Amino acid sequence: MNTPIVQLSSISKKFDSAPVLNGLDWQVMPGQVIGLLGRNGAGKSTLLECLLGVRELDAGSVHIYGEEVRNLSDATRARIGYVPQKSDLFDWMTPRQMLAYFKALYPRWNDAKVNGLLERWGFDQLMQNKAIAKLSGGEQQRLSIIRALGPDPELLVLDEPVSALDPVGRRDFLRELIDGVIEYGTTVVFSTHILSDLERVALDVAFLKDGKIALQGQLDELLEGARRVVGPGAVLDGMKLAGELRRQRSRDGSVSVVTQGAALGTIGAQPGVRVESLSLEDLFIEVTQ
Numbered sequence: 001m002n003t004p005i006v007q008l009s010s011i012s013k014k015f016d017s018a019p020v021l022n023g024l025d026w027q028v029m030p031g032q033v034i035g036l037l038g039r040n041g042a043g044k045s046t047l048l049e050c051l052l053g054v055r056e057l058d059a060g061s062v063h064i065y066g067e068e069v070r071n072l073s074d075a076t077r078a079r080i081g082y083v084p085q086k087s088d089l090f091d092w093m094t095p096r097q098m099l100a101y102f103k104a105l106y107p108r109w110n111d112a113k114v115n116g117l118l119e120r121w122g123f124d125q126l127m128q129n130k131a132i133a134k135l136s137g138g139e140q141q142r143l144s145i146i147r148a149l150g151p152d153p154e155l156l157v158l159d160e161p162v163s164a165l166d167p168v169g170r171r172d173f174l175r176e177l178i179d180g181v182i183e184y185g186t187t188v189v190f191s192t193h194i195l196s197d198l199e200r201v202a203l204d205v206a207f208l209k210d211g212k213i214a215l216q217g218q219l220d221e222l223l224e225g226a227r228r229v230v231g232p233g234a235v236l237d238g239m240k241l242a243g244e245l246r247r248q249r250s251r252d253g254s255v256s257v258v259t260q261g262a263a264l265g266t267i268g269a270q271p272g273v274r275v276e277s278l279s280l281e282d283l284f285i286e287v288t289q
Contacts, residue, residue: 022211
């Protein structure tokens with residue numbers, strides 16, 4: 001199937017006349033697991049909210065499963081799971097009441113999965129009958145994840161899903177995401193600032209910069225093709241390298257060029273020139289600066 005599940009076309013969004021998304025085009029294909037990366041304030045949450053129709057666009061259009069996001073049918077909404085960065089739970093309810101409420105809204109609610117998650121993630125009977133407002137931030141985030149996974153969504157959108165979880169909670173969530181979601185072919189889009197978590201889960205990464213997707217590709221291929229070429233300006237100034245992402249001159253006159261997917265040939269044999277591989281952290285810094 002080559003039809004995108006999600007299609008964003010020339011979307012723009014401003015806050016107080018400051019552009020956050022700027023004519024952004026993006027698509028998500030069935031079965032993709034995409035990690036969305038960007039600096040703080042780059043607009044990752046805004047992009048995910050616009051993708052889901054939670055936030056109104058200034059321009060452009062978004063389609064999910066072929067439907068305009070502002071007019072999604074109930075059947076299409078039932079195929080989507082969403083965990084926002086900030087909990088939007090009904091905090092006057094108990095976890096048991098809230099999950100019963102959402103079960104009534106979804107025709108395909110997986111009781112076995114929900115009950116299994118409640119048990120594995122420490123929601124005993126006492127906690128299930130406690131007001132959500134009295135739960136800790138990590139407990140509320142785990143409950144938000146359970147709610148999103150309950151209807152076995154075909155498209156799962158996660159905005160910093162582990163920001164309130166401790167290392168044990170993050171490990172448990174990632175295991176569940178891999179074994180209980182990704183292995184079943186669910187399409188997943190998630191933002192995170194924890195690169196080590198992303199490397200464990202994501203097959204694709206997308207870098208958001210200046211309101212657009214600056215770079216996207218399969219994680220392994222991006223890292224395999226990412227190189228930093230460093231050498232004297234006298235040598236590199238006259239070279240235009242294929243796949244350049246960033247070029248910078250140091251005070252000592254040396255030049256650093258970051259490339260992606262370029263065939264560098266014998267450049268590394270030039271006098272004073274060295275070619276370095278990049279980690280995901282290196283690539284993140286270079287792409288988003």
